[in-house]
Amino acid sequence: MRRTILTALTCFAAVAIVAGCGSQGVTSPAPRTIIGSVPKPTLEPATAAFKLKGDPVAGKALFLKSGCTGCHTLADAHATGTVGPNLDQAKPDYRLATARVTLGKGAMPSFKSQGLSDQQIADVASYVVKATGGQP
């Protein structure tokens, strides 16, 4: 009687080990695939201003009078705001700059809604890009 129980337990253990090994072999590739997938960086929307060529000289005047200096640090404009990113460090490209100024984001208002034309947005964006060493 005792022997029968022991045999039964041994059989059960053996089955469990085999099943364990089998399932591990089947499931292991799935998580590896999920870990390997990298999220794609999202591109900023191409706004109307992005398609225009901005004038950085006109843009500097706009930067100074539109309130950008209150929120951003930009050495070229002697701006020391700290609400938004430090533009000298962020070095935004033209696409990002035109998208942010046109549409706004978070604490930054949309300057299109504040009355800037697409050309003025292109101007101020090209100024920011140029003043931080980029190619407008």
Ligand code: HEC
């Ligand atoms: C009320 C404060 C405020 C004002 C005014 C403001 N900004 Fe911003 N700006 C922000 C904040 C906050 C962000 C970050 C938005 C986010 O990514 O969540 C930002 C982001 C940006 C970025 C993108 C930086 C990056 O690398 O993510 C640019 C370029 C920019 N602003 C330019 C301007 C210009 C040009 C003006 C003036 C026309 C301006 N901002 C006015 C607050 C402001």
